[in-house]
Amino acid sequence: MNTTSHAQSDGVAVEVRDLRKRFGTEEVLRGIGFSVAPGEVFVLMGPSGSGKSVLLRHIIGLEEPDAGEIRIQGEPVRGPGVLDRYRVAMVFQSGALLNSLTVAENVGLYLSEHRLRPPEEIRRIVAEKLALVGLSGTEDKLPGQLSGGMRKRVAIARALVMEPQLILYDEPTSELDPLSARVIAEEILSLRDRIGVTSIVVTHDRDLAFAVGDRIGFLNEGRLVAVDRPDRLAHHPDPVLQRFLQAATLQASQEVRT
Numbered sequence: 001m002n003t004t005s006h007a008q009s010d011g012v013a014v015e016v017r018d019l020r021k022r023f024g025t026e027e028v029l030r031g032i033g034f035s036v037a038p039g040e041v042f043v044l045m046g047p048s049g050s051g052k053s054v055l056l057r058h059i060i061g062l063e064e065p066d067a068g069e070i071r072i073q074g075e076p077v078r079g080p081g082v083l084d085r086y087r088v089a090m091v092f093q094s095g096a097l098l099n100s101l102t103v104a105e106n107v108g109l110y111l112s113e114h115r116l117r118p119p120e121e122i123r124r125i126v127a128e129k130l131a132l133v134g135l136s137g138t139e140d141k142l143p144g145q146l147s148g149g150m151r152k153r154v155a156i157a158r159a160l161v162m163e164p165q166l167i168l169y170d171e172p173t174s175e176l177d178p179l180s181a182r183v184i185a186e187e188i189l190s191l192r193d194r195i196g197v198t199s200i201v202v203t204h205d206r207d208l209a210f211a212v213g214d215r216i217g218f219l220n221e222g223r224l225v226a227v228d229r230p231d232r233l234a235h236h237p238d239p240v241l242q243r244f245l246q247a248a249t250l251q252a253s254q255e256v257r258t
């Protein structure tokens with residue numbers, strides 16, 4: 001974990017305690033617990049249907065757990081005003097950009113909608129955030145004129161506008177080619193290093209997980225099977241985890257061949 005070079009180190013600590021959630025008869029989260037340190041990049045990896053998105057929705061306060069809780073800086077996330085006090089941003093899988101608005105309007109939407117800043121200042125902030133993700137000069141383009149990777153970076157710039165202390169990424173490299181995926185990985189690391197934000201990244205992209213994770217948690221059937229540094233996780237004895245890692249490696253080598 002990088003804890004030395006943050007320009008502005010106000011990432012928050014996140015703690016998930018014995019989280020349980022059932023939908024009907026299906027027990028989706030079966031007692032999940034882990035902690036994320038301020039400024040850490042924590043990856044949640046696991047097969048489809050293992051509960052990653054449900055867990056993410058709990059962290060941002062969109063779901064109420066049946067048992068257990070999530071704390072940000074020691075405060076329960078569903079407590080009064082907690083999600084207003086701590087700035088938590090989510091980068092959605094789709095990017096969730098509005099296609100009829102320009103890049104600048106999308107990135108500045110949060111500020112303009114809430115009339116938080118005068119237009120001139122919004123323009124300055126938008127330019128600053130686009131520069132942080134390497135997209136200076138794209139202000140007047142429409143999302144439809146950008147590549148998938150660029151749209152994801154616009155979505156990250158939009159998250160940065162609220163000066164987040166915690167960023168949640170939901171499958172940030174889905175539908176991206178390997179080169180664009182690498183740019184996103186570099187972006188996640190650069191933000192950690194430059195603004196000290198805490199990041200939780202949900203993915204089944206093994207390459208992304210190993211590239212950005214200070215630690216990786218492997219989720220299977222609603223249980224956290226392993227939590228460890230990437231170099232140690234690769235040698236973890238859990239058979240499902242090992243099968244998952246081998247399948248991902250095979251898929252990557254097939255992609256290189258095709």
Ligand SMILES: Nc1ncnc2c1ncn2[C@@H]1O[C@H](COP(=O)(O)OP(=O)(O)OP(=O)(O)O)[C@@H](O)[C@H]1O
Pocket residue numbers: 023026028046047048049050051052053054055204
């Ligand atoms: N609102 C809901 N109501 C009922 N079941 C749900 C709901 N949300 C999720 N589930 C179920 O919970 C399980 C875990 O879903 P989740 O979306 O968290 O998986 P995931 O690990 O994110 O999968 P993927 O990698 O495919 O996105 C699935 O069986 C899903 O059908």
